Amino acid sequence: MFRDCRKASFGSSFGKQPATAPFVIRKPALLFAALLVAHVPLAAQDGGKLYATYCSACHGADGKGAAAGTFPPLAASPWLKGAPDRAIQVVLHGLEGPIQVLGKNYNLAMPPQGGTLPDDQIAAILSHVRKSWGNQESAVTADQVKSIRAATAARTEAWTAEALLKLHPLPLEKTALSGLTSAFHKGQWKDLPDFKKLKPESVEEEHDGILSLSDAPAKEHFGMVWEGKFDATAAGNYAFRLDADDSARLWIDGRVVAQVRGIGPIKPQRQKIGRLKLTKGLHDFRLEYVEFTGQEGLSLAWTGPGMDVWKDLSDRPSKDAKLWPEILLTPTPQETSIYRNFIAGTTARAIGIGLSGGMHFAWSADHFAPELIWTGKFLDAGRHWTERGQGNQNPAGEAVTKLGKDFALRGKDGKALPDLRFGGYQLDQIGQPTFRVRGDGFELHDAFRAEPSGMLRRIEVTGRVPDGATLTLVDGLPLVAESDGSYRLGGKLRLAAPDARKTGDRTLILPLRSGLRSEIRYLSK
Amino acid sequence: MFHLRSSAILGALFCSAVASAAVQSDYYLREEIPLPPGEVMEIGSIALMPEQKIAVTTRRGDLWICSGAYGEDLSKVTWSKFARGLHEPFGMFWKDGSLFLTQRPEVTRIKDSDGDGKADEFETINAGWGINGDYHEYAFGTRPDKNGDIWVTLCLTGSGSAASNWRGWAMRITPKGEMIPTCSGIRSPGGMGFNAEGDVFYCDNQGLWNGSSSLKWLKPGSFQGNPTGNKYHTLAKLPAPPQPKDKSRVLTERLRFPDFVPPAVVLPHGIVGQSPTGIEPDTTGGKFGPWENQLYVGEQTHSQVQRVCLEKVNGLYQGAVFHFLEGFEAGLIPLRLDPSGILFTGGSNRGWASRGTKPFTFERVRWKGVTPFEMLTVSARKDGFVIKFTEAVDPATAGDPKSYAMKAWTYILQSSYGSPQVDASVPEVTAIEVAPDRKSVRLIVKGLVRGHVHEIAASGVRSAKAQPLFHPTTWYTLNEIPN
Structure with missing residues (x-):
């Protein structure tokens, strides 16, 4: 690809020193002296005006978050409550990645402003923010900003919400729980025991109504049972969101509402949401919890009629397991799905193809082969089509099978063929692709068509392919031969390739020759 | 009759509104x-x-x-x-x-x-x-x-x-x-x-x-x-x-x-x-x-x-x-x-x-075919700037140094994010020549700084029709001062 770069007209004198450089010595001294004067002096900083200039595009002129709240709000945000250190840190160094504000998830990046805004301007902006839109916090002084700037001068990375909260946790507020007690039990449980038959080691009153493991007398092999009253402020539908490491079970009015069973960490797949109707008033609340060994953790949050946020009942904030809305792409007999974005388990230039037969694949334009195939659902584009679209997306379906992880076109010596280029693709009437690979003197066409129980792959070679060249079909999967001559690919899928050759237990290759036309079938049954 | 009259009044009001604040x-x-x-x-x-x-x-x-x-x-x-x-x-x-x-x-x-x-x-x-x-x-x-x-x-x-x-x-x-x-x-x-x-x-x-x-x-x-x-x-x-x-x-x-x-x-x-x-x-x-x-x-x-x-x-x-x-x-x-x-x-x-x-x-x-009163171009000179306007100016205001306010600054080139405005100075408009066709002015400026952004706020300038500039401020990056 870069064959022509060297002789390319890279026009000028990169790296050469100028013949004469009269200013080099004189000017910098002057400029560096001036650096100490720092920013353009403005007598008194107008926080509202500065906010409008630097912040309002994202956080909104009304502090509610721009674009109907697709950016985090500052109005009523707990992130601004209490000491200003947390907010000063965010402004100085920026904040990247997932963050929850008032029960809603965001996954954006706030650029650091410490290099742009001097201490007095940051103080003015934060003072404005902490006193606007119903916020009622103290003003921030330039000295407060200055001391935090000095203390974190070595920091070069933006904060993550998680790291910042470890330093400056959000203030806890009294919850909807009253008359709360916590009972501590000792025992080695891998799941919830019948606590009603057990006698606790100790019982404490929890006047703040907050579920917390921080004061538990043990770090492993224990259980807790909290009991109290949950205050439903209005009649209607309520939901409770429960995470536990390891097990937990929530009872309201003697009924199980949500439970996380067995041993495991807090992760989206283990999160449980329970829903029920409540009348206005106090309801019996009971939460059971077990920690076996290792990490411990518990989160519980609720939402009720007319609320669009989740409220925590635990000191560990509850997180929405879903970081983005689902946008499922589904092929139809009239329209094949095609998805060009970052797919997990293959290379950055992989192209996702969803066929109406129910088999899908990701064809790597870096390695020139399908590297993943799967069945069922095709792809959820929600991750990439909302906010900034960070990260790689996993296939949405089942039986995800990794067919390869390296260059598929190889020479007689087993090395990748040189000078290969991805040539693009052609789509048929319903959008099914034929990929093109261009080599030195030959072209390989790699066509995929839906079939009722899988897909057909048709390979054609035109021009002169080097002697002994091969195309890797499977690399690194156990190949079990079936009676019909096909191979079972590790798990559920099969491959039938009459012209292919098995080399070793886990590799299947197709010998290439000029004029080759070969058919390969991938079968889901 | 009544109808006509009221719309005429509204029309007059509308015109004067436009005249006082262009949009x-x-x-x-x-x-x-x-x-x-x-x-x-x-x-x-x-x-x-x-x-x-x-x-x-x-x-x-x-x-x-x-x-x-x-x-x-x-x-x-x-x-x-x-x-x-x-x-x-x-x-x-x-x-x-x-x-x-x-x-x-x-x-x-x-x-x-x-x-x-x-x-x-x-x-x-x-x-x-x-x-x-x-x-x-x-x-x-x-x-x-x-x-x-x-x-x-x-x-x-x-x-x-x-x-x-x-x-x-x-x-x-x-x-x-x-x-x-x-x-x-x-x-x-x-x-x-x-x-x-x-x-x-x-x-x-x-x-x-x-x-x-x-x-x-x-x-x-x-x-x-x-x-x-x-x-x-x-x-x-x-x-x-x-x-x-x-x-x-x-x-x-x-x-x-x-x-x-x-x-x-x-x-x-x-x-x-x-x-x-x-x-x-x-x-x-x-x-x-x-x-x-x-x-x-x-x-x-x-x-x-x-x-x-x-x-x-x-x-x-x-x-x-x-x-x-x-x-x-x-x-x-x-x-x-x-x-x-x-x-x-x-x-x-x-x-x-x-x-x-x-x-x-x-x-x-x-x-719409109507040109706002604007600075058309700004061009550097060894001792200042020439500003061309989209229409003839009022020579009294355009020729008055007090109609212009200037600031100049640059930024730190640094490995960290962004920069404050630094090395600030206040260049001074010392004299002005209004061109004979009144469509441009030459500002003689004391204190041009090579490499700086020069902000010129011409808020006092009026057109021959007594209009202020639709956008009164410009920012000129003076990489080089012409000889």
Whole structure:
């Protein structure tokens, strides 16, 4: 690809020193002296005006978050409550990645402003923010900003919400729980025991109504049972969101509402949401919890009629397991799905193809082969089509099978063929692709068509392919031969390739020759 | 009778209101072009096609073709989906029956070969640069230059590192599909374009090694200021690009390194936007106003279009930026100016917020034939500036130094994010010459500073018709003081 770069007209004198450089010595001294004067002096900083200039595009002129709240709000945000250190840190160094504000998830990046805004301007902006839109916090002084700037001068990375909260946790507020007690039990449980038959080691009153493991007398092999009253402020539908490491079970009015069973960490797949109707008033609340060994953790949050946020009942904030809305792409007999974005388990230039037969694949334009195939659902584009679209997306379906992880076109010596280029693709009437690979003197066409129980792959070679060249079909999967001559690919899928050759237990290759036309079938049954 | 009289009074009131406070719609008509219902049209590039059709790509990877966007009645606009499954294209043009796209991983030619209205041929012309799955590794592309080459700028990984080949570089992709590394020192481009002479420019966003967003000239072989991607010179056996000193100044470093081309026009951060994007020259011959050969620069955060006039002094581009159009419905990304004088803009605020509150937009702007009273151009002299106006000025106010306020500053060139305004000074307008035709003034200024942004607020100037300037302030980047 870069064959022509060297002789390319890279026009000028990169790296050469100028013949004469009269200013080099004189000017910098002057400029560096001036650096100490720092920013353009403005007598008194107008926080509202500065906010409008630097912040309002994202956080909104009304502090509610721009674009109907697709950016985090500052109005009523707990992130601004209490000491200003947390907010000063965010402004100085920026904040990247997932963050929850008032029960809603965001996954954006706030650029650091410490290099742009001097201490007095940051103080003015934060003072404005902490006193606007119903916020009622103290003003921030330039000295407060200055001391935090000095203390974190070595920091070069933006904060993550998680790291910042470890330093400056959000203030806890009294919850909807009253008359709360916590009972501590000792025992080695891998799941919830019948606590009603057990006698606790100790019982404490929890006047703040907050579920917390921080004061538990043990770090492993224990259980807790909290009991109290949950205050439903209005009649209607309520939901409770429960995470536990390891097990937990929530009872309201003697009924199980949500439970996380067995041993495991807090992760989206283990999160449980329970829903029920409540009348206005106090309801019996009971939460059971077990920690076996290792990490411990518990989160519980609720939402009720007319609320669009989740409220925590635990000191560990509850997180929405879903970081983005689902946008499922589904092929139809009239329209094949095609998805060009970052797919997990293959290379950055992989192209996702969803066929109406129910088999899908990701064809790597870096390695020139399908590297993943799967069945069922095709792809959820929600991750990439909302906010900034960070990260790689996993296939949405089942039986995800990794067919390869390296260059598929190889020479007689087993090395990748040189000078290969991805040539693009052609789509048929319903959008099914034929990929093109261009080599030195030959072209390989790699066509995929839906079939009722899988897909057909048709390979054609035109021009002169080097002697002994091969195309890797499977690399690194156990190949079990079936009676019909096909191979079972590790798990559920099969491959039938009459012209292919098995080399070793886990590799299947197709010998290439000029004029080759070969058919390969991938079968889901 | 009564009816007539009251409307006459209203008319009089209306006229006096216009006279006292001009608004953008007196001069330019901004209209939203209806989009296909139910579709998410986060527009990343626009191409003008034959028969007054317009192609747009979306960040989700669709390509739609619009008919009727030139018509008086925009309710007649129709759309057809031409392609999908593209990888976030930020550059497109039509040539010889095909659309050419700069997608995140490659430059592609796409075509409808069987005439069914849908693209079926997707030919990869070049995929020679690295991507690794980082969302910030954007690629922006131009239309073809005089040689037919497409210029591509490659954003840094996460905008702060260079984890894939050629990140932080500008490449040329030849019609034969060769890739020519052409400039280094790039951080995070937001758009590209040519000036009227055909030189290539891009907008780089404030951040590491970039004190303020600015319009930069991609002179072949140049270094643009951010050394993060320098290491890739070894891939093509090119000489190492400059390695500027941290916490220095652009002027200091570019005098040490002649290949370091300073920003042509700094777009002062916060004042003239926060995320500059598409670039389009006005070569309409006056169909969009009297701004012949000037550049329009899109702005994502502030949902605006700025206007830039350029001049070359001692071999470097420099010039002034003016606020121009505002109030767009979302953050603007691409601009396309049709030769007939219609400016098409598209945009999105997904992931980066904007003053315009809609999630995406497609708009057009037409000139109403009435020119606002504005500074037309600003040009540097060895002892000041010459400002041309769009109409004759009132010599009393335009000739009074008190009508002008000046400030000058620059930014720190540093490895950390952005910069405050530093090294501030207050140049003084000591004398003024009003030209005999009263359409320009020459300011004699004491205290010009080489390398600084010079803000000129001409708030006291009045036109011969006693009007104030529609946009009274300009910012001139004085890379070189003419002899």
